[in-house]
Amino acid sequence: MSPIDFVLTVIGYILIGIGAFCQIVAGMGMNRFPNFFVRLHAATIAAIGGSFVPIIGCSLLALSFEELGDVRFFLAGGGFVAAVFLLILAPVGSHLLAKAAYFSKAAVLQPKVVDALEEDIRKGEVHE
Amino acid sequence: MSELYELIPYLVLSITALASTISVYLAIIEKDLIKAVLYSAIQSTFYALIFYLLMVPDIVLVYIPVSVGLLPAILIIAVKKTEKYEDVTGISKTTSTIILTLVVIFTLISGYLLLLSHAITFAIFPSTDIRTLARWFLNTTLWWNRMFSAMSPESVTAIVWDYRGLDTYFETSVMYLAIIGALALARYIEIPKKMFKEEAMGMSIIGKMATRIMVPMILIVAVSIALHGHLTPGGGFQGGVTAAVTVSLLIFIFSVYFAARFFKINTAILLRIIGLIGIILAATITLIIGFLTGQQAYIFQNQPKVIAQIGLPYEIGGNLISGTLLIFNTSEFLAVVMGFAILFLLLSIPEENVMEVIRGEVE
């Protein structure tokens, strides 16, 4: 194994480990947070930390995995494309869902400290 | 370590089977129909993982769009246009708890038995024995003998479009008839032509911007899935449903008027017919050549066989195209994406316009 392959393998495993940690943290947050808008934070960790990071890690790992032969570049390329899609699409999806849930009052907003958006709407600065 | 390595797919399969069984059960007894649709979407994602672990990526590529994407979309549209809650009195809560407990126990026992049998025999998953028929198919699609092979390393596409081409042709015509039926139901209904402000319609500016960035990338991925269908998992239908995401995103995030700038319904029908004509031409091209030159040939013939010496070239300039398979995949891609475009456009026309036409007909 060449030095560059060794570095790629180590970085890949570190990223996959970060992903595993983020999955556990996000799962706990998803179950223990009180309402929908707080759970959005856990969803951020799940999408970016728990999925985007390990996919990049897996692609790096695949690049250094010489037993696969030339097909490993296909695997790494597919992984990078999936990661880029996830990086762009997951936050946008969460944003659309949160906006719809807020304005349609579908989500419970019960343990509430302050709602700045509601005040802005009342003042007339923000329209739906 | 290596025992654990063997065991991990079993662990994943057991958890997936358990979770999908529970979500299916909850989807059946749920009164809120939207929640039922979401539960069935959970079950579909888990089934995708099961199919993936059993090494059938072609099925995954069909199953995910159809059951995670299109089925919930159409059901959500139907629920939105009708009633949200089911009106039937269901079973009581204690009964449902008992049934759920039984389901969990049964799944756990069967998973345990699976693990046990694996520990005894080490030969269930994935099976290393291939039956004679499967071995024959695999050998002839992968075997580079010009007289027997379909000249495609992807055995699924070879079987679907070469060995069993007539079956696939009739499946395609079933979907064509379904689209024709939808068009007949929605006759005289047109997308209303009106001036509209792009900012005032659709969803927020963030969604619009991301969609503008993503649509070309999604199209590239879809076209590559379709055009590499004879080399890697995928094919015409798989690429077509992936490209159908873009149509639904344009309609739902911008508006149907914005999408109608790119897709007129009549143009979509025309392109779909072009795709179907492509399929028919590719199916009969050897027959036509044989008829003109006076040689023996068959319908859906791809490569030359022993008794019928006509066939299409399997490579151009060193690039493998597998004869008719490339034409089939391209035409099917066009037909499928345009079919779904027609369906989404018809379903998203505002209800007032539809009702106007229907009332006008009734009176």
Place this chain on the structure above:
Amino acid sequence: MMIVEYLTFFIPFYLIGIVMYVVRALKGPTIPDTVLSIDCLGYALAALLVIFSVYLQSPLIIACAIVLTLWIYALDVYMSKYLEKKELGE
């Protein structure tokens, strides 16, 4: 031993995460909660698909992860369109 066999230690963590998302998705008091957990579930499954593609050493099955990501996003869009209570095409 091959380098990918060390992935065995990480896969159970992803499974625990997925099980927790499923619990929230089935429990979720409101519809947006369920959709959000299906999001997390789908993205975690996409990551798991890529990991299994390396783990089982079959590179050609990678396209499934891309398609899964796309359709989970499309499910988001459908559900937020449903919640907005507008006409579908407007």
